[in-house]
Amino acid sequence: MKVSRAMIAKEAGVTPTTVTCVLNNTRPVSEKVRKKVMDAIDKLNYVPDIAARTMQGKGSKQICIMVDNIKNPFFAELVYSIEAEGIKKGYFFSICGKMDMKTYAAHIIARKIDAVYFCSEIQSDEVKYVRQLLDNGIKVLTSLKFKYYESEISHIDMATGDAIINAVKYLYGKGHRNIAFLNTFTENSNLDDRLPCYKKITEELGINATFSNPEKSLIANIENGERLFETLIAKDPEITAIIGINDLVAIGGIKRAKELGYGVPEDISFVGIDGIELSALITPPLTTYKSDASALGKEAFGILYNMIETSEVSSYNHRMEMIERESVRELRREG
């Protein structure tokens, strides 16, 4: 049933070692022998066993992507892009969702996963599991704010904080002075730089900082955008513009705003972050700061690959590009 290297050797009339060598190019092999081996492999449909190879400490050729919320199209595209890039180089990808890190860490270590890419935030009580991964020789790449073990971890700066700053400035330039932030993290969560950047820029501009402040950090999806909007607008009815922590949240906000009878952008302007396809399709089309998920995926795999092959830690600054659409109204200011 299962065809192993020994059978290939027998079929080709050589020894198992020779088979290994032609497969891994680990030493010169005569053309004649190589051909015999290749023919045998073809004939028997032989596929080398990675589990056995992994046991030799050769790595598993497998990378794990941690994504809280693959339902967010931004992450879906990111995952898609990484996989497309990595499979070409012989890597296989696993995904992890929203279970506890302890479970995932055990799985990852048990499988000798070569590298882990954290697309989602890492909670402070999960830091120890990152340590555990590192201790097991597993490479780590983070995208979001993570201030530990920096010399051992690669990092992609998503520039979401900059996007917030630019969004506030942009809205300010359009005459808005009551610019709120639809935030999904707890105020002192420290896991994301968007809220701190929001606070900083509003202070600089000398305008009010109004932001949603959930009791515990929430998934940044449409549904939570709806709920948070409702709380936020109740807290401060004077708001004229809202920045969503991502497009999904902004879209949820718009949806609920319209349901509650607000005009968008007549009464309230909205800005998002990510630039997912959906942002162009809603009414009104959302002004947003677009992140090229596909390019990001390529870059991410490149870094992961490099870490695995050379153990080199690196960092990369990803850029966001503004897409101006119709969800923001220019405010005339009197005086």
Next chain:
Amino acid sequence: MKVSRAMIAKEAGVTPTTVTCVLNNTRPVSEKVRKKVMDAIDKLNYVPDIAARTMQGKGSKQICIMVDNIKNPFFAELVYSIEAEGIKKGYFFSICGKMDMKTYAAHIIARKIDAVYFCSEIQSDEVKYVRQLLDNGIKVLTSLKFKYYESEISHIDMATGDAIINAVKYLYGKGHRNIAFLNTFTENSNLDDRLPCYKKITEELGINATFSNPEKSLIANIENGERLFETLIAKDPEITAIIGINDLVAIGGIKRAKELGYGVPEDISFVGIDGIELSALITPPLTTYKSDASALGKEAFGILYNMIETSEVSSYNHRMEMIERESVRELRREG
């Protein structure tokens, strides 16, 4: 660095065999010894090596999900749901995208993946790789039309064909007689039952069958929906209603229709399939046949788990539920 079973044994003052036995409950162990072993495991952060276990023919505890297009939120949610369900039972999930099946089959066999779930269609020239998986003892579950090796493969019937039939009937009931189908498969692709069902029901009702007929099968996404709509409406300007092969395609059609100056649903009505969140958010909200991706995921994992544990093949009929929104107009018919 790497902590193995032997170290646990030493730490606990027992033999490796004993460690194995407490871990796998494979024979009685005294409470005292069990505790000592557990303490050692805890202390050293020991995680059993799955690669080694896999080599004993115990399976890899890993399942692979084949999805053409994880960017489709329906599949994203499906994957999310399967993973959430499976991780609880100790399974780990890999995803495969749009590379060639040959590559994926090799990866899957090499890793002794326990089971594969095909969410996407299987091309006829890929059938041989399914055979290869089966020959390697890998369990297979399909969702879409696949008429080979039926006794060895589990199947979830997604009832997409029924949805098409119901959609046509529904539109017919609303007075439409020029009901087109925005199709992404080639006409004789044989990979999907939606086009055949569409043809059948239009014939039964005695109305025209108009459908897009791409030269090669396309990903059913928004972009292709836009393009296909344009071709379709050029071919038959009399169309009053359009069914998308899924929501994304319908949404693409709506987008382009509006851009071209058609009123939706005033001039053209639209119906989708899948019931993704986005379908409720566009203007006008899309009438669609919703498939509960989350429930489907649970069911899918259940079947996969059962196949792995007991080798039992099974089949399941998934249901779709209509959600009536605002993308369909009732046509008054004269005479």
Next chain:
DNA sequence: CTGTTAGCGCATTCAA
């Protein structure tokens, strides 16, 4: 250029 051997970490005989 090719063959022989040992060992990766574990499960599973068999023996005590």
Next chain:
DNA sequence: TTGAATGCGCTAACAG
């Protein structure tokens, strides 16, 4: 109730 020995499929060090 516990321990010792063998082998899974492969790589690598060592011979020829």
